[in-house]
Amino acid sequence: MNVVENLAELRLARSGLSLPVGFVPTMGFLHEGHLSLVRQARHDCVSVVVSIYVNPTQFGPNEDFTKYPRDLKRDLELLRSEGVDLVWTPSDKIMYPTGYQTWVVVEEVTKPLEGEIRAGHFRGVTTVVTKLFNAVQPHKAYFGQKDAQQAAVIRRMTRDLDFPIEIVVCPTMREVDGLAMSSRNIYLNPKERVAAITLSRGLFAAKEAFDAGEQVASHLRRVVLDTLATEPLVKVQYVSCAHPDTLQELKGPVKRALLSLAVTVGKTRLIDNVILS
Numbered sequence: 001m002n003v004v005e006n007l008a009e010l011r012l013a014r015s016g017l018s019l020p021v022g023f024v025p026t027m028g029f030l031h032e033g034h035l036s037l038v039r040q041a042r043h044d045c046v047s048v049v050v051s052i053y054v055n056p057t058q059f060g061p062n063e064d065f066t067k068y069p070r071d072l073k074r075d076l077e078l079l080r081s082e083g084v085d086l087v088w089t090p091s092d093k094i095m096y097p098t099g100y101q102t103w104v105v106v107e108e109v110t111k112p113l114e115g116e117i118r119a120g121h122f123r124g125v126t127t128v129v130t131k132l133f134n135a136v137q138p139h140k141a142y143f144g145q146k147d148a149q150q151a152a153v154i155r156r157m158t159r160d161l162d163f164p165i166e167i168v169v170c171p172t173m174r175e176v177d178g179l180a181m182s183s184r185n186i187y188l189n190p191k192e193r194v195a196a197i198t199l200s201r202g203l204f205a206a207k208e209a210f211d212a213g214e215q216v217a218s219h220l221r222r223v224v225l226d227t228l229a230t231e232p233l234v235k236v237q238y239v240s241c242a243h244p245d246t247l248q249e250l251k252g253p254v255k256r257a258l259l260s261l262a263v264t265v266g267k268t269r270l271i272d273n274v275i276l277s
Contacts, residue, residue: 001080003087010088010135017047017085023138025129028052029069030078033173033181037142038082040170049086049136050079056092058124069186088136095131104130106157112247113240113260114149114271125150126157133163141165146172146180148258148273149247172272174200180272187268195233196265202227202239203274206259210276217241217250217257220276224261237262237269244275 002013014021022041026034041048052075059065072089079087103123110122133141141158143151151169158167173181178200179193188196202224209223224239242249244258260273 001076001084001087003076003089005089005091005094007090007094007135010086010090013086014049014136017049019047020045020139021047021049021136023132023136023141024048024050025132025141025143026050026052026075027054027068027183028075029071029183029186030075031173031181031183033144033146035078035082036173037144037170038079038084040168041140041142042083044140044168047085048083049088049138050084051088051090051132051136053088053090053095053128053132055095055124055128057096057127058121060118060120063118064184064187069183095128103127104157104161106153106160109149109153109156109245109247112242112249113238114262117237117262122150122153126153129154130157130161133158133165138165140168142168142170144172145169145275146182146272148244148260152245152247178204180270182270184268184270188265192233192266192268195231196270198228198231198234199261199263199270199272203259203261203272207274207276215253215255217252217254220254220257220259224259228261228263233265235264237264241276 004010004013022045024037024041054068056065104126105123106126115122155167158165177197179196205227206220206223210220220241221239228234228236239261241257241259250257257276258273259276262271
């Protein structure tokens with residue numbers, strides 16, 4: 001496995017890879033969710049590239065950038081065991097050199113949900129992913145369904161900017177008790193970890209109701225909210241039942257929707273979602 005940091009090394013290493021190339025962008029501190037993307041890329045493509053970069057521009061001033069978990073040595077060992085061909089670990093100086101002033105902005109799909117709460121977050125995401133795409137030049141790029149809005153934004157950006165890249169969105173990986181895997185789960189203390197199960201419990205309860213015939217958007221939101229309300233450690237930021245592509249909130253009966261939520265458990269912010277179809 002080749003590990004490179006600067007852009008010249010990356011381009012040289014990338015030029016020697018067999019095609020097609022699959023790409024998994026990450027912020028490190030890898031878990032089974034990340035590795036499932038790597039395995040899908042390995043299944044689909046001849047060569048696999050992974051980036052590890054904690055992107056400062058997608059964190060707000062009161063968010064956890066400095067405390068975000070990092071363990072590069074462990075990450076590289078995991079990626080080596082998965083047969084990854086090339087890992088890029090750029091620095092801030094490489095990604096945002098002195099005088100940097102160019103940003104990529106996707107409009108409508110970034111405004112609701114995470115965009116409403118985390119001002120500037122998606123500008124950071126779309127800018128860094130554009131730079132990663134330009135540098136790696138993959139044929140396919142892999143993202144997790146857990147970050148559903150991010151996936152929708154990247155799909156929109158890829159279409160609008162004519163990137164010759166197929167965006168592959170893979171299912172959310174969950175712990176045995178249903179909690180969506182996340183690098184931030186490490187922040188949860190034992191009581192908070194138990195409380196966090198309520199997120200998936202509420203979403204799955206609403207999905208069961210939908211499958212049984214309950215298709216009114218407000219009723220489905222209420223199922224989730226009622227479940228979350230049973231756990232005092234969970235503080236709700238939003239529960240959404242939205243169109244899965246535009247992310248506009250739905251009213252009345254729905255046939256297809258993204259049911260998503262964001263909460264805080266203690267000091268840890270968690271998101272999760274399910275697709276209703």
